[in-house]
Amino acid sequence: MASSSSPSVLLFLLLFTIAATAKTSESLSTVFPRAIHGSALKQVRNAKKPKPKFPFKTQYFPQLLDHFTFTPKSSTIFYQKYLINTQYWTHGAPIFVYTGNEGDIDWFASNTGFLLDIAPSFRAMLVFIEHRFYGESMPFGKESYKSPETLGYLNSQQALADFAVLIRSLKQNLSSEASPVVVFGGSYGGMLAAWFRLKYPHVAIGALASSAPILQFDDITPWSSFYDAVSQDFKEASLNCYEVIKGSWAELDAISAKEGGLAEVSRTFRTCKDINSVYSARDWLWSAFVYTAMVNYPTKANFMMPLPAYPVAEMCKIIDRFPHGATNVSRAFAAASLYYNYSGTEKCFDLENGKDAHGLHGWDWQACTEMVMPLTCSNESMFPPSPFEYKEFADECTRKYGVMPRPHWITTEFGGSRIEQVLKRSASNIIFSNGMQDPWSRGSVLKNISASIVALVTKKGAHHVDFRFATKEDPDWLIEQRRQEVEILQKWIHDYNADLKQ
Numbered sequence: 001m002a003s004s005s006s007p008s009v010l011l012f013l014l015l016f017t018i019a020a021t022a023k024t025s026e027s028l029s030t031v032f033p034r035a036i037h038g039s040a041l042k043q044v045r046n047a048k049k050p051k052p053k054f055p056f057k058t059q060y061f062p063q064l065l066d067h068f069t070f071t072p073k074s075s076t077i078f079y080q081k082y083l084i085n086t087q088y089w090t091h092g093a094p095i096f097v098y099t100g101n102e103g104d105i106d107w108f109a110s111n112t113g114f115l116l117d118i119a120p121s122f123r124a125m126l127v128f129i130e131h132r133f134y135g136e137s138m139p140f141g142k143e144s145y146k147s148p149e150t151l152g153y154l155n156s157q158q159a160l161a162d163f164a165v166l167i168r169s170l171k172q173n174l175s176s177e178a179s180p181v182v183v184f185g186g187s188y189g190g191m192l193a194a195w196f197r198l199k200y201p202h203v204a205i206g207a208l209a210s211s212a213p214i215l216q217f218d219d220i221t222p223w224s225s226f227y228d229a230v231s232q233d234f235k236e237a238s239l240n241c242y243e244v245i246k247g248s249w250a251e252l253d254a255i256s257a258k259e260g261g262l263a264e265v266s267r268t269f270r271t272c273k274d275i276n277s278v279y280s281a282r283d284w285l286w287s288a289f290v291y292t293a294m295v296n297y298p299t300k301a302n303f304m305m306p307l308p309a310y311p312v313a314e315m316c317k318i319i320d321r322f323p324h325g326a327t328n329v330s331r332a333f334a335a336a337s338l339y340y341n342y343s344g345t346e347k348c349f350d351l352e353n354g355k356d357a358h359g360l361h362g363w364d365w366q367a368c369t370e371m372v373m374p375l376t377c378s379n380e381s382m383f384p385p386s387p388f389e390y391k392e393f394a395d396e397c398t399r400k401y402g403v404m405p406r407p408h409w410i411t412t413e414f415g416g417s418r419i420e421q422v423l424k425r426s427a428s429n430i431i432f433s434n435g436m437q438d439p440w441s442r443g444s445v446l447k448n449i450s451a452s453i454v455a456l457v458t459k460k461g462a463h464h465v466d467f468r469f470a471t472k473e474d475p476d477w478l479i480e481q482r483r484q485e486v487e488i489l490q491k492w493i494h495d496y497n498a499d500l501k502q
Helices: 038-046 105-110 113-122 156-173 188-199 225-237 239-257 261-268 278-294 311-320 328-340 362-369 390-401 409-414 419-426 439-443 476-501
Strands: 011-015 057-064 077-085 095-099 125-129 181-186 206-210 430-435 453-458
Touching: 057 156, 077 105, 077 156, 095 105, 095 113, 095 156, 095 188, 105 125, 113 125, 113 476, 125 156, 156 181, 156 188, 156 409, 181 188, 181 476, 188 206, 188 409, 188 430, 206 476, 225 239, 225 278, 225 311, 225 439, 239 261, 239 278, 239 311, 239 328, 261 278, 261 328, 278 311, 278 328, 278 439, 311 328, 362 390, 430 439, 430 476, 453 476
Parallel strands: 095 125, 095 181, 181 206, 206 430, 430 453
Antiparallel strands: 057 077, 077 125
């Protein structure tokens, strides 16, 4: 049985959920790179995950609860999980640190084979640090999500400080304080990597930020860009496919509005139990199309779900093979089933009872406080047109958590407006890597800012595809992208070591 639940927020994103406005769903909806629909969550949990080529040792670091106040409670200690691989490391060699995302760090380590692939040539130590309030790194244990009083310690600034304190302590304990540190991250983790380089340049000599939408705030990036990009991916694969999906939403609403309509929708969607709301079916479809566009990888992959190479094209082939006269909804369901049931083992789908298998729902809090990323659907989108209504969004956050969002805090804390002029004068050694198949690419840095702040952009790349394990099936453009990344990393480390010798 494949399970699902109505979206809670990202994904990324998202946890983010799926709709960009409260009007499009019955639940709080703000999409960001990590949000995984409930059915995806359960299947990700049950799927056989790729194992790293080399074992990681799990460690726990005694971390401060609050880095920015000096109240008695701020000194409270919680244990932050991190993974370490020292197989190739020698004293003084580089330390590559992955800045953990909104989820279990083991999951991200298993899907970031790029670092394991390049560690031997750099003799690098690998460290994957789990983000506070995710995975096992719970400051208040099972009570961590209990109230705004506990969740108030979940934000990006505290997370960055966690990384800095842990890295400095690790280097001191290894008596290798001269080892150069480079931070890596994908999606929200990529945003953290870029921001870490800006905030802690004395700790990390550089950052590789893959699929990092640091410009998806305020009005820096058009609010419709995310869903326009998803739609463009499907339109490029097949215009008919795009039109079928675009037409499926109104058809779904019309079916559900009839007497016995929800029962008919339940039969069409092969649900294990009759659904209680048409939004469950709509969100199920919506999630499948969004996440498939994000992970439209050129090779088979099992990041969110087991999928074939270029799954958007495969979805569209399913739609295009339907005979004339088939309904748009039946075609859309068949295409979405590729995402939820590529293995063909699921007999029915549970659209309303999914579980948060990876502890990802902390993103709901972040989306309601600092990570306000407005997303809308334009008339050009294959999704129903929808605005972003800040008041409704804020009211929902207040109802759910008793807090008001701070929509301009991220750009106040880290910048974003006039990014070229600002970073050109105040930053260095950051790679922004993006693939234009990834809808989050529109909110990232897509052109070079200086000689050392570089944008590597590929036309066919998807969500942090460069961080995946290298395979024999990798296309030339992906091989070249990784080659360029390695070359830049080598230069950073060479220049750092040269400075040490002066």
